[in-house]
Amino acid sequence: MMLLGDIATGLLVSAGVVFFLAGTVGLLRFPDSMTRLHALTKADSLGLGLVVLGLLPQAASVLEALKLVAVWLLTQLAGATVTQLVARAIWRGGGRS
Amino acid sequence: MSLALLADGALVLLVLGLAFWVNAAASGFAAVVGYVAFGLLLALAWMRLAAGDVALTEAAVGSGATGAVLVAAAMRLRAAADPPPSWPGVSRPSTPNRRSADGRDTPGHDGGGDDLAPPAPYSDSHRDVPGHDEGGKPGLSLRLAALVLSGLVTAGLAGLVLWTAGPAPSLAEAATRHLPGLGMGNAVTGVLIAYRALDTLLEKVVLLLALGGVWSLTRDRVWGGRPFPRAIPAGNGALILLARLLPPIGIVVAVYVLWVGATDPGGAFQGGAILTAMWILVMLAGLRDAPPIGSRRLRLAVAAGPAAFLAVGLAGFVLPTGFLSYPESIAKPLIIAVEAVLTLSIALILGLLVAGPAERPPDPAERLR
Numbered sequence: 001m002m003l004l005g006d007i008a009t010g011l012l013v014s015a016g017v018v019f020f021l022a023g024t025v026g027l028l029r030f031p032d033s034m035t036r037l038h039a040l041t042k043a044d045s046l047g048l049g050l051v052v053l054g055l056l057p058q059a060a061s062v063l064e065a066l067k068l069v070a071v072w073l074l075t076q077l078a079g080a081t082v083t084q085l086v087a088r089a090i091w092r093g094g095g096r097s
Numbered sequence: 098m099s100l101a102l103l104a105d106g107a108l109v110l111l112v113l114g115l116a117f118w119v120n121a122a123a124s125g126f127a128a129v130v131g132y133v134a135f136g137l138l139l140a141l142a143w144m145r146l147a148a149g150d151v152a153l154t155e156a157a158v159g160s161g162a163t164g165a166v167l168v169a170a171a172m173r174l175r176a177a178a179d180p181p182p183s184w185p186g187v188s189r190p191s192t193p194n195r196r197s198a199d200g201r202d203t204p205g206h207d208g209g210g211d212d213l214a215p216p217a218p219y220s221d222s223h224r225d226v227p228g229h230d231e232g233g234k235p236g237l238s239l240r241l242a243a244l245v246l247s248g249l250v251t252a253g254l255a256g257l258v259l260w261t262a263g264p265a266p267s268l269a270e271a272a273t274r275h276l277p278g279l280g281m282g283n284a285v286t287g288v289l290i291a292y293r294a295l296d297t298l299l300e301k302v303v304l305l306l307a308l309g310g311v312w313s314l315t316r317d318r319v320w321g322g323r324p325f326p327r328a329i330p331a332g333n334g335a336l337i338l339l340a341r342l343l344p345p346i347g348i349v350v351a352v353y354v355l356w357v358g359a360t361d362p363g364g365a366f367q368g369g370a371i372l373t374a375m376w377i378l379v380m381l382a383g384l385r386d387a388p389p390i391g392s393r394r395l396r397l398a399v400a401a402g403p404a405a406f407l408a409v410g411l412a413g414f415v416l417p418t419g420f421l422s423y424p425e426s427i428a429k430p431l432i433i434a435v436e437a438v439l440t441l442s443i444a445l446i447l448g449l450l451v452a453g454p455a456e457r458p459p460d461p462a463e464r465l466r
Contacts, residue, residue, distance in 0.1 A: 074343075077339060077343065078339070080335070081338070081339040085335065
C-alpha cells in the first residue's frame, strides 16, 4: 500500500513537472503575450494540480491533504483572475506586445 | 542527501541570479516584479533552513506587503514622468471621449502588469546626484562599488560562519526552559513577545512612524482626505469576483495564522499581512473606498495595537506581578489578546502604507468624525 502510494506520487509529480516545463517553454517561445499567457496558465494549473494530486498519498493526515487541495484551488482562483487582468490590459493597450 | 544539496544549490543560484536581474532590470516596474519573486524564493530558502517563522514573514511582509508598496511607488514614478495616473488592476474611465481628451489611451501606462513599456525617466530632482548619469540612474562605477561592498559583507559573514572554532554560543536552551510558563509552544513567538517584547513593540512603533512619514507627504489642500486620485470604479468582473470570494477565506487563514503562532510558525505580523492583502484587494476592485486618513476611528484603530502592548507592560505598576511582565496565570490569554489587537493594527497600517497619502479633499462631514 505504501509502495503503491509512492509510485503514484512519483508518476503524478513527474507528470506535473512535465507540464511546468511545457508551460515555461511556451512562455519563452510563443510569439505574443496572449499566447504566452495561455501557455503559462494552462500548464501551471494542470501542473500544480498533478503535483498536489501526487503529494496527497504522502500527506500525514486528512487535514494536511485538505490544505494541499486548498492551496491548489486558491492558486487556480488567483491565476485565473490575474490572467484576466493581464489579458485585459494587453487588449486595451491595442493587443500588441 | 546529495539530491537535497543539488536542490539547495539550484535555489541559491536562482536567488543570486534573480538578484542580479532585479538590479539590471530595464524599468522600475520590472524590477519590482522581480523583487517580489525574489522574496518568494528567499522564503523557500528560509524553509530549507527550517526557519518557518522567518519564511512566512518574508513571504507575507518582505515579498507581499513591501512588494505592493513598491508597485505603488513604481506606478507613481511612472505617473510623475507621464501625467496620466493609474493604479494596477483598475480599469480607467470607459467613456471614450474622455479617454482621448486627456491622452489616457497611451499604451503602457496601464496597471495590469506590462513591464514592456520603455523605462520611464526618473524625476528631475535626481539629476544632480553625484555618481548618477543624466537619466538619474546610478552610474556604472557606483553600481560596481555597491557590488564589491555587498560582496565583501557577504564574504565576511560567510567567513565568520564557516571558520569559527566550535559551535556558536547559543541561548536557545535557556530561552526554551521558561516557555511552558507562558503557554507558548513556538519559541520564536515566545522570544518575540516575552523576552524581547520591547523590540517587538518598537517594530510596531516604527510602522506607526512610517505611516506618519507617508501621510506627511499629503498636500495641505487634501489633508484628512482619502488616498488614490479618485474613487476607484468597480473594476472588471474577474477582479470583483476574486474580491468577493477571497476575503472570507483570507480572514479565516489570517486568524488561523495568528492563532497557531503560539505553537507553530505564524503570528501577528504574518496574519496582519494576510488581512492587508484582503483589504487591498477589496479597495482595488472598487468594492470599498479607502478610508479618509483624517478619520478619528481609523487613527484610534491604528494606534490600538501598540497602545494595548504598552498598557499590558505598564499594568505591572499597579498589579503585583511587576513592571513589564505578564501575570503567570493568564499569560497565554493575555499574549493572544495583545497579538490579536496588534494584528488588526498591523493590517491597517500596512494597508494605509500601500494606499499612500491622501489625494482627494475630505468631505465636509468627514472632517470632524
